[in-house]
Amino acid sequence: MSENKAVKQMIGKVFSNIADAIETGEFSKKITIGLTTLGSEHGIDNLVKAAEIAQNRSSSYKVVLIGPKTQTDLTIHEATTEEEMHKTMEKLLDSGEIDGAVTLHYNFPIGVSTVGKVITPGKGKEMFIATTTGTSSPHRVEAMVKNALYGIMAAKASGIKRPTVGILNVDGARQVEKALKELKANGYDINLTESMRSDGGCIMRGNDLLAGTPDIMVQDTLTGNVFMKVFSAFTTGGDYESIGYGYGPGIGEGQERTILILSRASGVPVIANAIAYAADLVKGNLKEVVKEEFQKAKKAKLDDILKSLTKDTKKANQDEEEVTAPPTEVVTGSISGIDIMDLEDAVKILWKKGIYAESGMGCTGPILMVNEGKLNTAMAVLKESGFVAGETPDC
Numbered sequence: 001m002s003e004n005k006a007v008k009q010m011i012g013k014v015f016s017n018i019a020d021a022i023e024t025g026e027f028s029k030k031i032t033i034g035l036t037t038l039g040s041e042h043g044i045d046n047l048v049k050a051a052e053i054a055q056n057r058s059s060s061y062k063v064v065l066i067g068p069k070t071q072t073d074l075t076i077h078e079a080t081t082e083e084e085m086h087k088t089m090e091k092l093l094d095s096g097e098i099d100g101a102v103t104l105h106y107n108f109p110i111g112v113s114t115v116g117k118v119i120t121p122g123k124g125k126e127m128f129i130a131t132t133t134g135t136s137s138p139h140r141v142e143a144m145v146k147n148a149l150y151g152i153m154a155a156k157a158s159g160i161k162r163p164t165v166g167i168l169n170v171d172g173a174r175q176v177e178k179a180l181k182e183l184k185a186n187g188y189d190i191n192l193t194e195s196m197r198s199d200g201g202c203i204m205r206g207n208d209l210l211a212g213t214p215d216i217m218v219q220d221t222l223t224g225n226v227f228m229k230v231f232s233a234f235t236t237g238g239d240y241e242s243i244g245y246g247y248g249p250g251i252g253e254g255q256e257r258t259i260l261i262l263s264r265a266s267g268v269p270v271i272a273n274a275i276a277y278a279a280d281l282v283k284g285n286l287k288e289v290v291k292e293e294f295q296k297a298k299k300a301k302l303d304d305i306l307k308s309l310t311k312d313t314k315k316a317n318q319d320e321e322e323v324t325a326p327p328t329e330v331v332t333g334s335i336s337g338i339d340i341m342d343l344e345d346a347v348k349i350l351w352k353k354g355i356y357a358e359s360g361m362g363c364t365g366p367i368l369m370v371n372e373g374k375l376n377t378a379m380a381v382l383k384e385s386g387f388v389a390g391e392t393p394d395c
Contacts, residue, residue: 030062032098033278034077035271036085037067039104041264042240048072050271057272061279064098083332093257100258100278102246102271107334107360107367108134110343112252113147113221114261115154117245117277118231125212128155128163129231132224132247133261134361138340139310141172144218145179146306150251151216152190153293157284158277164193166204166214170223173203179305188300229263232270240267246274249281253294258286323348329356333375335368337388343368346387353381 033054037047048070055063055074064075066089077092079085082105092098108114113134120127130151137143148165155163167173167180177192184190192202193214204213209227219227225247232241247261260278262271294302338346343359343366350357350370355378358369370378382388 031060031100031279031282032062032064033275033282034064034066034089034092034098034101035275036079036082036089036101036103037065037070038079038082038085039264040262040266042267044068044070046268047271048074050268051275053268054272054275057276058279060283061275063275066092066101089259090257093259099282100249100260102260102262102274102278104262104264104266106250106259106261107369108250108252108255110135110138110359110361112136112250112255113143113150113361114248114250115151115216116224116228116248117154117158118228119243120210120212120231121234122207122211126245127212127214128216128248129224129227130154130216130218131221131251132228133221134250134252135221135340135366136252137306137310138343140220141175141179142306142309144172144176144220145183145309146252147221147224148176148180148190148216148218149293149297149302151218153251153286153290154249154281155215156293157281157286157289159280159284160215162189162191163215164191164213165216165218166193166195166202166208168204168209168217168219168223170219172220175309176218177202179309182305183297183300183302186300188297188302229265232263233265236267239265241265241270242267244270244273245277246270248277249286251286251290253290255290256287258282323351325351326354326356329371329374331356331358331369331371333370333372333378334360335370335375335379335382335388336366338366338368338382340366342387346382346385349385349387350378350381353377355381 035051037044040046051063051074066077066085067079069078077088079088089101113131113136116129116132118127118129128151130147136146167176180190194200195204195208196211196213197205228247232244236242241263249258249260258281260274262274346368347357347359355374360367360369
């Protein structure tokens with residue numbers, strides 16, 4: 001009897017989908033995007049209102065909420081804490097019940113960073129900022145090379161077949177230029193653009209940033225994070241981000257979930273746009289684009305190029321002690337305030353003391369993640385070893 005009931009429900013869902021398709025003219029599978037509703041400086045209502053606006057804009061995707069029960073017609077997957085909310089979000093993504101998610105306060109592992117999208121004030125052009133949170137590598141130049149690839153992946157998944165790339169004139173830009181041109185010479189199709197300034201070249205000036213000269217602006221993540229905040233909130237005084245599409249999807253090798261990041265200051269327009277950005281990435285099959293672009297880049301000797309960038313900075317001491325990780329534990333406690341260059345050494349110090357730890361990136365920079373019950377012990381070890389000076393602030 002229960003099997004018959006399940007079959008009837010399935011048939012009913014099929015007919016319902018057909019009816020929706022006939023009504024809207026959209027016959028492809030409807031994309032579902034989840035939005036978590038805890039953590040905003042502007043309250044839950046700010047996020048719910050944005051979700052409702054995003055839903056009313058398009059019938060090509062469905063928006064569901066993840067968080068506390070609230071007054072709305074949207075579907076809610078209830079969660080009462082940020083930890084529970086993110087676990088629910090991950091479960092829904094892994095089961096395929098939602099195709100992508102937009103959230104706050106989510107920590108990505110080292111190697112994954114986010115590609116934001118802004119509207120430039122000079123000419124009102126959309127431009128990808130690669131990258132804006134997380135870190136692609138502890139090595140600055142290697143990270144920026146990867147940032148360029150992540151930007152290309154996001155742009156292609158968003159429907160731009162051959163996006164233009166510019167490298168902002170920050171520390172390491174010339175090394176990044178050399179690496180990308182070597183990658184191009186080896187067969188990877190990277191479309192480096194020219195600065196709008198008279199002397200040209202693919203190294204971008206501040207003028208190019210304002211005008212949106214390239215489709216993708218490449219720089220280090222912390223600089224990209226500042227740009228996101230300035231572009232998003234320059235008209236409001238800084239406390240409310242009203243322009244753009246948010247800090248974007250976490251991209252990196254092996255990153256399977258499509259998760260986009262917002263700021264605690266993100267306002268209704270940005271959140272609604274971030275949902276649409278997520279739907280575009282799902283529609284453009286971001287996961288497959290990432291895999292394909294990595295394959296192409298590796299064929300063009302990406303790994304060798306990256307090794308050449310970092311070989312002089314890695315310790316060459318063959319007698320360096322090997323440290324084995326303790327048994328894996330659930331790591332929900334986080335410690336910030338550690339320099340990115342010291343992060344992996346800090347992990348090994350804790351491992352030596354029998355404390356399991358993982359490195360990651362929080363909303364304010366690098367973090368170590370440990371078991372909540374061992375947080376104080378881990379802090380004491382790191383203080384004694386000189387990795388942290390004192391108590392570290394929350395994000």
